[in-house]
Amino acid sequence: MPSTAGLRQRKKDRTRRAIAEAALALFETRGYDQTTVDDIAAAADVSPRTFFRYFASKDEAVFERAGDVQQHVLALLAARPEGEPLLTSLREIGKAVLSTELVDEARLRRLLALVAAEPALRNRYNALLDTIEGELTVWAAGRLGLPLSDLRPRLVAATVLAARRVATDTWLESPGDDLASHVSRAIDLLAAGLTDG
Amino acid sequence: MPSTAGLRQRKKDRTRRAIAEAALALFETRGYDQTTVDDIAAAADVSPRTFFRYFASKDEAVFERAGDVQQHVLALLAARPEGEPLLTSLREIGKAVLSTELVDEARLRRLLALVAAEPALRNRYNALLDTIEGELTVWAAGRLGLPLSDLRPRLVAATVLAARRVATDTWLESPGDDLASHVSRAIDLLAAGLTDG
DNA sequence: CTGCCATAAGGCAGTGGGTGCCAGATGTCA
DNA sequence: TGACATCTGGCACCCACTGCCTTATGGCAG
Numbered sequence: 001m002p003s004t005a006g007l008r009q010r011k012k013d014r015t016r017r018a019i020a021e022a023a024l025a026l027f028e029t030r031g032y033d034q035t036t037v038d039d040i041a042a043a044a045d046v047s048p049r050t051f052f053r054y055f056a057s058k059d060e061a062v063f064e065r066a067g068d069v070q071q072h073v074l075a076l077l078a079a080r081p082e083g084e085p086l087l088t089s090l091r092e093i094g095k096a097v098l099s100t101e102l103v104d105e106a107r108l109r110r111l112l113a114l115v116a117a118e119p120a121l122r123n124r125y126n127a128l129l130d131t132i133e134g135e136l137t138v139w140a141a142g143r144l145g146l147p148l149s150d151l152r153p154r155l156v157a158a159t160v161l162a163a164r165r166v167a168t169d170t171w172l173e174s175p176g177d178d179l180a181s182h183v184s185r186a187i188d189l190l191a192a193g194l195t196d197g
Numbered sequence: 198m199p200s201t202a203g204l205r206q207r208k209k210d211r212t213r214r215a216i217a218e219a220a221l222a223l224f225e226t227r228g229y230d231q232t233t234v235d236d237i238a239a240a241a242d243v244s245p246r247t248f249f250r251y252f253a254s255k256d257e258a259v260f261e262r263a264g265d266v267q268q269h270v271l272a273l274l275a276a277r278p279e280g281e282p283l284l285t286s287l288r289e290i291g292k293a294v295l296s297t298e299l300v301d302e303a304r305l306r307r308l309l310a311l312v313a314a315e316p317a318l319r320n321r322y323n324a325l326l327d328t329i330e331g332e333l334t335v336w337a338a339g340r341l342g343l344p345l346s347d348l349r350p351r352l353v354a355a356t357v358l359a360a361r362r363v364a365t366d367t368w369l370e371s372p373g374d375d376l377a378s379h380v381s382r383a384i385d386l387l388a389a390g391l392t393d394g
Numbered sequence: 395c396t397g398c399c400a401t402a403a404g405g406c407a408g409t410g411g412g413t414g415c416c417a418g419a420t421g422t423c424a
Numbered sequence: 425t426g427a428c429a430t431c432t433g434g435c436a437c438c439c440a441c442t443g444c445c446t447t448a449t450g451g452c453a454g
Binding site (some may be wrong): 047 | 430432433434
């Protein structure tokens with residue numbers, strides 16, 4: 001009666017989520033290093049071998065949804081009007097992603113707090129940003145009509161992501177705020193050229 | 198007759214360099230994953246256990262000098278005149294570091310090419326940039342008279358490092374160029390606010 | 395130059411992440 | 425219901441990394 005997909009697929013989805021959930025919970029309570037893959041597997045009621053069929057490494061389990069979010073961002077970017085200034089597109093999307101079912105702020109806070117606390121996860125997060133930066137660069141080069149080898153599209157991608165990271169970091173430290181405003185401010189400052197005085 | 202330090206210390210320095218050199222050479226010829234710590238230790242003529250007495254992990258051996266360079270950059274930063282715009286200080290220092298005996302461009306090229314090619318090293322490199330970013334933030338906050346929690350010093354640190362990374366990346370791909378000009382251009386674009394049109 | 399101490403180096407056994415391979419269980423579809 | 429694809433578990437294995445203990449070696453009195 002349910003079945004958007006076969007039983008097999010639904011079971012896989014459930015297993016995947018169970019593993020990710022178990023990993024997140026254990027990392028939060030016990031710490032990353034104090035949690036073994038065997039622990040996670042046991043908590044998710046699968047064999048350790050199966051853990052690695054779903055995630056290539058221990059840290060990857062934390063970023064289970066990252067792929068989906070990334071897809072979503074790229075789709076939104078492609079949909080922005082052609083003539084729009086790049087930083088405007090990027091700022092608007094930076095805010096728009098947050099109002100998706102994919103990302104709720106409470107969970108995001110938990111996740112980013114964990115990432116901030118655990119160097120190993122920070123590494124993985126950086127790697128993720130690296131791949132996103134590559135895709136942003138392609139998009140920016142297209143919009144600017146410049147080759148991928150040009151400094152400008154790369155700079156836009158790199159600095160906007162850096163600004164976004166900074167925004168999430170300061171947001172993490174100010175419990176009451178909403179993330180969107182931090183993102184906006186960061187990108188506005190960037191657009192103004194970071195002039196001090 | 199030589200002896201800026203005792204025999205013991207000199208021997209340690211030599212061992213450290215030998216390990217780093219062996220690691221770099223092996224990673225370049227054979228690839229990072231195809232090189233075991235045992236291989237490196239054998240090439241440097243020390244026991245595998247000793248490798249870990251000098252470097253906490255396999256990837257760290259590649260960034261042997263990083264600590265010195267980092268120290269040097271911070272010293273240069275502290276020496277910049279008080280009133281100078283931050284981006285000017287950072288651009289000038291970005292260029293100045295390159296004319297040190299610590300960094301010659303040929304070797305830097307080898308190293309960065311390796312880092313670009315090996316994800317594991319890329320991770321470590323990112324981690325390094327993270328710590329530098331923290332220190333830059335402290336410096337920027339001091340200069341701006343703002344608290345560490347403020348967006349601006351963080352943004353300056355994060356985006357300047359991002360710009361520098363982009364500059365080194367494009368420099369890597371254009372064999373003839375010198376790095377300083379790439380760095381200058383990147384930071385100038387950043388200061389101009391990345392306006393497209 | 396000699397013995398004593400601090401420390402560096404080697405050896406060894408163990409933990410934990412990650413992989414290849416094979417055998418058995420479980421959806422899927424004719 | 426039976427043949428097939430695929431998911432899962434178990435096992436053996438590699439390698440990065442660590443703790444602990446022993447052995448070598450430089451530094452330094454006397």
